[in-house]
Amino acid sequence: MTRTITIGAAQVGPIQLADTRSMVVERLIALLREGAEAGCDLVVFPELTLTTFFPRWWVDDLAEADHFYETEMPGPDTQPLFDEARRLGVGFHLGYAELTPDGHRYNTAVLVERDGTIVGRYRKVHLPGHEDHEPWRAFQHLERYYFEAGDGFDVHGAFGGVVGMAICNDRRWPETYRVLGLQGCELALIGYNTPIHYAPDPDQDRLQGFHNGLVLQSGAYQNGMWVVGVAKAGAEEGCDLLGESSIVAPSGEVRAVTTTVGDELVVATADLDLCANFKQTLFDFERYRRPEVYGRITGQRGPAVPDHVKASLAARKRDEGDRS
Numbered sequence: 001m002t003r004t005i006t007i008g009a010a011q012v013g014p015i016q017l018a019d020t021r022s023m024v025v026e027r028l029i030a031l032l033r034e035g036a037e038a039g040c041d042l043v044v045f046p047e048l049t050l051t052t053f054f055p056r057w058w059v060d061d062l063a064e065a066d067h068f069y070e071t072e073m074p075g076p077d078t079q080p081l082f083d084e085a086r087r088l089g090v091g092f093h094l095g096y097a098e099l100t101p102d103g104h105r106y107n108t109a110v111l112v113e114r115d116g117t118i119v120g121r122y123r124k125v126h127l128p129g130h131e132d133h134e135p136w137r138a139f140q141h142l143e144r145y146y147f148e149a150g151d152g153f154d155v156h157g158a159f160g161g162v163v164g165m166a167i168c169n170d171r172r173w174p175e176t177y178r179v180l181g182l183q184g185c186e187l188a189l190i191g192y193n194t195p196i197h198y199a200p201d202p203d204q205d206r207l208q209g210f211h212n213g214l215v216l217q218s219g220a221y222q223n224g225m226w227v228v229g230v231a232k233a234g235a236e237e238g239c240d241l242l243g244e245s246s247i248v249a250p251s252g253e254v255r256a257v258t259t260t261v262g263d264e265l266v267v268a269t270a271d272l273d274l275c276a277n278f279k280q281t282l283f284d285f286e287r288y289r290r291p292e293v294y295g296r297i298t299g300q301r302g303p304a305v306p307d308h309v310k311a312s313l314a315a316r317k318r319d320e321g322d323r324s
């Protein structure tokens, strides 16, 4: 018997500052219903789905931004989404800003089963951008100010398979997929808000779509897992966000992709057993991996060019200087 799951990547178009939670939740419910009509078991929403991407603004006191965070999940505004999911028998994945009762702030996602119960929670590990106000930028990317980092990548038994979560910048790091892959992950769910403009190196702006596809597809293939990447997209408060939400097979092939930067659902049926074709052949970790030579991956954070390489480069430069 095959294990198939029909997945909807529910891209959400821009959310402006003036948009209320209930306006957003209405849009999410419309996407959820569309997913139900298309036969979806699971609908995947983006990172920080419920508000505009608020880390683009500086505030002197974090408490001024408290209204962007959820203090409970579900809370009064999000309960209708949970109720509708249970009524329809469609699960979902939702990213949001979390403020815990003891005052910790995380960029979080929850995985909700078809009966409306939360089966997994993930807090973003890789926080991009900067922690201080940098007024030279056209807009800020202050995730390192607004959030604390989460402490790991877990997997969950849900939708008949092994499901993991990651959030936005996590998708650019091969370690994310590999740590999930080492737990047998068959389906990774990843919401994102990716500005087209990258202030530290604007030459990368034209490459945003290419890099998004590159990391989602290689993460899927190198770990033999389905990967669903879902954007909050479009022109949000004057900032253009990448669309190109996609569902990628364990072969690395794109099975569905959005073509707009608005609210848009694309659907693919994922055969979870297809993961084994890759996990048991080229990427048979147990047979082929060599963790004994990968120590640097967990032993150090930044690169360290070995002293003998520095010395030989310096010697070569001296020799070239002597000859010229």
Ligand code: CDT
Pocket: 047, 128, 129, 141, 167, 168, 169, 170, 172, 192, 193, 194, 195, 198
């Ligand atoms: N939300 C998020 O993580 N966005 C980042 C932007 C990086 S530029 C500061 C991303 O990796 O897409």
